[in-house]
Amino acid sequence: MNNIIESTIVQEQELADLIVAALNLEIQAGDIDPEAPLYREGLGLDSIDILEIALAVSKKYGFQLRSDDSDNVKTFSSLRNLNEHVQQNRTR
Amino acid sequence: MAQVAAISHADAADVVAYNGGQPVTAAFFLADVERVAESLPASSHLVNFCVDRYHFAVGLIAALVRGQISLLPPNQTPDMLRQLQRDYAGLYALSDSPQQPAVIEEVMYPQAAEDSGRHSSTSRFTVPAFAEDQVAAIAFTSGSTGKPTAHRKTWGALARGAAAEAERFALHREGRSTLVATVPPQHMYGLESSVLMALRGGLALHAGRPFYPADVAAALAEVPGDRVLVTTPVHLRAMLNEEIALPELRLIVCATAVLSLEMAAQAEACYRAPLHEVYGFTEAGMVATRRTVQGQLWHCLRDVRLRRDGDDVKAAGGHVEKEVPFTDVVELDGADQFVLHGRNADLVNIAGKRTSLAYLNHQLNSIEGVRDGVFFMPDESGEGVIRLTAFVVAPGISREALVGALRTRIDAVFLPRPLYFVDALPRNATGKLPREALLQYAAGLKRGGRD
Numbered sequence: 001m002n003n004i005i006e007s008t009i010v011q012e013q014e015l016a017d018l019i020v021a022a023l024n025l026e027i028q029a030g031d032i033d034p035e036a037p038l039y040r041e042g043l044g045l046d047s048i049d050i051l052e053i054a055l056a057v058s059k060k061y062g063f064q065l066r067s068d069d070s071d072n073v074k075t076f077s078s079l080r081n082l083n084e085h086v087q088q089n090r091t092r
Numbered sequence: 093m094a095q096v097a098a099i100s101h102a103d104a105a106d107v108v109a110y111n112g113g114q115p116v117t118a119a120f121f122l123a124d125v126e127r128v129a130e131s132l133p134a135s136s137h138l139v140n141f142c143v144d145r146y147h148f149a150v151g152l153i154a155a156l157v158r159g160q161i162s163l164l165p166p167n168q169t170p171d172m173l174r175q176l177q178r179d180y181a182g183l184y185a186l187s188d189s190p191q192q193p194a195v196i197e198e199v200m201y202p203q204a205a206e207d208s209g210r211h212s213s214t215s216r217f218t219v220p221a222f223a224e225d226q227v228a229a230i231a232f233t234s235g236s237t238g239k240p241t242a243h244r245k246t247w248g249a250l251a252r253g254a255a256a257e258a259e260r261f262a263l264h265r266e267g268r269s270t271l272v273a274t275v276p277p278q279h280m281y282g283l284e285s286s287v288l289m290a291l292r293g294g295l296a297l298h299a300g301r302p303f304y305p306a307d308v309a310a311a312l313a314e315v316p317g318d319r320v321l322v323t324t325p326v327h328l329r330a331m332l333n334e335e336i337a338l339p340e341l342r343l344i345v346c347a348t349a350v351l352s353l354e355m356a357a358q359a360e361a362c363y364r365a366p367l368h369e370v371y372g373f374t375e376a377g378m379v380a381t382r383r384t385v386q387g388q389l390w391h392c393l394r395d396v397r398l399r400r401d402g403d404d405v406k407a408a409g410g411h412v413e414k415e416v417p418f419t420d421v422v423e424l425d426g427a428d429q430f431v432l433h434g435r436n437a438d439l440v441n442i443a444g445k446r447t448s449l450a451y452l453n454h455q456l457n458s459i460e461g462v463r464d465g466v467f468f469m470p471d472e473s474g475e476g477v478i479r480l481t482a483f484v485v486a487p488g489i490s491r492e493a494l495v496g497a498l499r500t501r502i503d504a505v506f507l508p509r510p511l512y513f514v515d516a517l518p519r520n521a522t523g524k525l526p527r528e529a530l531l532q533y534a535a536g537l538k539r540g541g542r543d
Contacts, residue, residue, distance in 0.1 A: 026510050044495065046504040047303070048443050048477050051330045054304050058334050064306040072303075 012083045019079075022056040023049050034079040050076060062091035095221035096251045098125070098153045100294045104217040108290070109146045110270060111299040113314040116146065119217055124204060129154035131202045135182040137230075139163050139173070139196070140278065142188045146299035147201045148277045149287050151186045152229075156222050156247060164231045164279060166240060166447065167503035170195045175240070224248030231280050231374045234451035243375050246413065251292045253377050253411035254284055256393040258293025260381055261343055261368065263320065269342060270315040272298040273322035274308060281347045281444065284378055285370060286322045295320075305336040318342035321363075325351050326443050326477060332358055341365035346384075347372070348444025350432065356384035371432070374446070375416040376407050380430070392428040400424060437527075440469055442505045443477055455501040456482065461489040464517050467508060468530045481534055482508030483517055512537050 016029035019038075023045070038045050045053075054065040065075075075085045101108060104119035128150050132138070138155055140162045142148040155162050163180065165172050173195040177183050185191065188201040222228070228247040232240040258264040273286035290297035302311040308331060312319050320343045328346060331338070332355065341363050346356075347370040359367050371390050372378035380390035392398065395410030405422050408415035421433040438448045449467050456465040465484035486494060491511065498507060514537075518529040 040499070040504065041496075044499075044504070044507060046507075048326055048505065051304070051326060052476075055330055055333050064334065064336070065304045066310070067303050067307045068310075 008083070011087060012079055015083050015086060016079055018056050018060060019053055022052045032079055034083075036079075037077055038079060038082065039073075039076045045076075053082075057086060060092075061086055061089070063089045093223045093225060094248070096224055096248055097219045097221045098122075098156065099219055099291045100255070101219075102294070106294070107270075107296045109149070109297050109299055110315045111144075111146050115296070118219075121150065122217075122219065124150045125153045125157060125220070127204065128202060129157040131199075132158050132160065132186070133184060133197075133199060135160065135184055137161050137163055137180040137183045138199075139165065139168075139176070139183065139185045141168070141185050141191060142201055143276075143301065144188050144201075144299050145273065145277055145286060145297055145301060147188045149291060149297065151201065152283075152287065153220070153291075155186075156226065156228055157220055159226070161227050162229045164229055164283065166232050166234055166279075166445065169500055169503065171501045172240070222247045229283070233374045234447045245377070249377070249411045249413045250284070250288055253393070254288035254292040256395075256411060257285065257289050257370070257378060257381075258295065260393055261320075261345070263289075263295055263318075263343070264293045268295075269318040269320050270296040270298055271320045271322055272300075272302065272308070272311050272315065274302055274327040275322060275324060275348070275444070276301060279444070280372065280374055280377055281370065282322075284372070285345055285347065305331040305334045309336050309338050312339045312341070320345060321365075324348045324444055325355065328355060328359055329476075332362060338363055343368065345370060347378075349441060351384055353384060360385055373419050375419070376412045379407050379412070388431055389425060389429050390432060392430075397427045398422075398424055398430060399427065405430070440467075440480065440506065442479070445503050445505050447502070447506060452480070452482075452502060452506060456484065456498065459486075459489075459494065459497045459501075462486045462494070466517055466525050466530065467506075468527060468534075470531070470534070479509040480506055481510055481512070481530075483512045483514050483530070483533065485514060485516060 012034050013029060016032045020029045058064050075082055099118060101118040104117060106118045107115040108118050108121040109116040132154060138160055140148055140151045142151050152162055163176060165176060177196050184197040184199055186201060187198050191198060224246060226247045227244050228250055229245040231243045231245060234240055263269045271286050271290050275282040275286060277283050277287045287297060298311055298315055300311050302308040319339060319341050321341055322345045342365060344359060344365055344367040346367060351369055356367050366383055368381050368383050370378050371380045379396055380392045382390045393410055396407055396412055397409040398405055398407050404417040405424060406415050406417050419436050419439055422430045423433055424430050438450055440447050440449060452467040456462060463485045467480050467482045470478060470481055517525060518533045519525055
């Protein structure tokens with residue numbers, strides 16, 4: 001059980017690193033609250049950022065984000081939810 | 093006064109839109125227009141928030157039927173909507189998904205009864221027409237004092253412009269093309285190139301607004317015939333970088349920011365279709381186009397003429413009803429061609445959203461607790477979207493509170509990144525803030541670590 005939690009934390013950290021690098025954010029990946037919204041309030045990302053993240057995700061995890069196969073608002077509602085979506089769909 | 097029809101489709105069975113892959117005929121579209129027009133409240137102005145492009149198009153024409161004017165605000169922040177509500181009494185919003193929070197009265201787009209038969213063409217086919225000088229829309233630019241400046245668009249001007257665009261791309265004769273757009277219809281480019289070009293060029297529009305590259309590919313695959321992709325450099329870059337495969341295209345239309353020759357050439361090679369950029373600004377609407385790989389010269393749309401007047405270059409003629417000065421720096425080549433030399437230093441354009449530094453500074457300094465503050469645009473640095481930087485002197489306000497206050501006032505794309513809290517701004521002896529000083533100041537702060 002602990003291993004699962006640990007590996008989730010590692011995955012979330014990896015995804016946070018990816019976001020910070022893709023968007024040139026001025027914060028450390030560790031500063032991103034895994035439960036806080038990524039969009040608008042919270043991290044304050046907008047749709048341009050979301051496209052950047054989608055690109056980085058497709059390069060690293062080998063799948064393309066789609067609007068209609070998931071609830072986009074929910075996916076980007078937090079780092080945790082985005083990570084869940086990534087882990088379910090990744091091909092590498 | 094001459095009348096201009098709502099759509100230029102000649103036959104009741106002509107396809108006006110594709111909705112979830114299903115064709116929507118002109119007859120069905122007009123029936124929807126009639127139904128929605130009857131359901132609109134009695135008022136003079138509305139904001140059409142419909143996300144579905146077909147709903148938006150129906151709402152636009154239904155409003156015209158009722159003699160109502162669609163406002164195209166530069167953003168949908170609560171502050172902007174409240175301001176418009178003060179200026180346009182009785183303003184309401186037409187929406188197809190509830191807005192949160194609802195700042196102004198909201199009317200939901202009435203869905204048709206299920207059994208109404210999308211494909212049935214009726215024997216009665218009467219296309220409504222509107223006087224050329226009927227005001228159809230009001231677009232806004234952000235003034236320097238916080239109050240947006242209104243620009244009225246008549247139906248005649250909008251319809252003529254859209255027809256000129258379809259003609260420029262040689263789409264108007266065949267009427268088999270379908271427009272698939274990544275841009276919202278709620279600003280001038282989206283309105284002109286993704287909605288009106290279909291209605292007045294006898295073409296079809298795809299009701300969706302694909303966002304991710306994979307969405308774009310799927311939306312294009314839903315429509316038959318000649319596909320026209322109406323997009324922006326931001327989306328184009330995402331599609332090219334993701335190396336997404338697209339169905340065969342007839343044409344790519346791109347606007348909102350100038351595209352690099354390299355990206356245009358890459359897009360043409362990758363998608364085997366010509367890429368044309370559209371140039372325009374809110375005051376005039378679209379003015380000119382160019383096929384980027386064929387040179388830097390922009391060619392004016394039919395009957396639009398340019399002239400130099402002192403320091404200004406002005407456009408008039410064709411669908412540009414009133415002579416208007418360019419907001420960018422341009423060099424004329426004859427009366428209908430020009431080279432673009434740069435943006436006016438005060439104007440900011442990020443991902444197609446336009447505002448002025450003066451407007452942003454006004455908003456920043458109107459926040460309680462802000463003693464001094466300034467926005468500026470850093471130099472371009474290769475690829476990607478450039479964000480604004482801001483310095484603020486605001487002891488006693490937290491970063492979160494300040495960003496939260498800005499968020500209710502300005503569009504999210506203009507939120508500063510980075511935002512520096514400082515003790516004083518680098519004002520010169522006359523109290524001014526030269527851009528050079530701001531750049532140096534930012535460089536110094538960056539080296540000194542985060543605030």
